[in-house]
Amino acid sequence: ETGVTQTPRHLVMGMTNKKSLKCEQHLGHNAMYWYKQSAKKPLELMFVYNFKEQTENNSVPSRFSPECPNSSHLFLHLHTLQPEDSALYLCASSQDPAGVYNEQFFGPGTRLTVL
Amino acid sequence: AQSVAQPEDQVNVAEGNPLTVKCTYSVSGNPYLFWYVQYPNRGLQFLLKYITGDNLVKGSYGFEAEFNKSQTSFHLKKPSALVSDSALYFCAVRDPFPRGGYNKLIFGAGTRLAVHP
Numbered sequence: 001e002t003g004v005t006q007t008p009r010h011l012v013m014g015m016t017n018k019k020s021l022k023c024e025q026h027l028g029h030n031a032m033y034w035y036k037q038s039a040k041k042p043l044e045l046m047f048v049y050n051f052k053e054q055t056e057n058n059s060v061p062s063r064f065s066p067e068c069p070n071s072s073h074l075f076l077h078l079h080t081l082q083p084e085d086s087a088l089y090l091c092a093s094s095q096d097p098a099g100v101y102n103e104q105f106f107g108p109g110t111r112l113t114v115l
Numbered sequence: 116a117q118s119v120a121q122p123e124d125q126v127n128v129a130e131g132n133p134l135t136v137k138c139t140y141s142v143s144g145n146p147y148l149f150w151y152v153q154y155p156n157r158g159l160q161f162l163l164k165y166i167t168g169d170n171l172v173k174g175s176y177g178f179e180a181e182f183n184k185s186q187t188s189f190h191l192k193k194p195s196a197l198v199s200d201s202a203l204y205f206c207a208v209r210d211p212f213p214r215g216g217y218n219k220l221i222f223g224a225g226t227r228l229a230v231h232p
Contacts, residue, residue: 002160004158031217040224041224042222042224042225043159045219045220048215053215055215055216055217056214056215056217090159097217102209102220103149104161106151106158106159106160109156109158111156
């Protein structure tokens, strides 16, 4: 256990559905991240929240909508997704997002399948 | 542009033999380098990091990595591989240019390590 939990672990949804992914970190960290991991592609950083403020939106389509109500919780709201959005979505947190000791701690991921 | 390369998609090793997973980087200034491991159906786990100091960094599960500035490499090593080491390994470098108070990690594409009994 890394101290970062994600729910659900698996999600199957149709293209017209709306669903949300949840991430919670129990490490007292200040920054939280969403990544997309697709087969045979590098990890794609999607969003970064630093002290609850969004500091990065890496050209992510608007059908992905993040929410960070506090420094321990992070959501990714999904709507009208496409089949190519099927991937493993990873949440991570770090203590010092700007310092040199900013190793990130990852959750187990949500395996998303869009039909 | 800052980047990380893992030249091997897969590395095959017999159990008990030494293993090496390669990583090279391109970054402005002093590099801050990381290795992560991903077991099946799990998130990435931090293994070790190089910030400064001794070029040989020791990490979790008996892994170590050697920083070589002249070759811009940070190869992951283990003297004796275990079947349980079979996983996906990612090298990462810290982007030295902050944006929005944040220095992102740039990940390589990953190398799959297969250790055979």
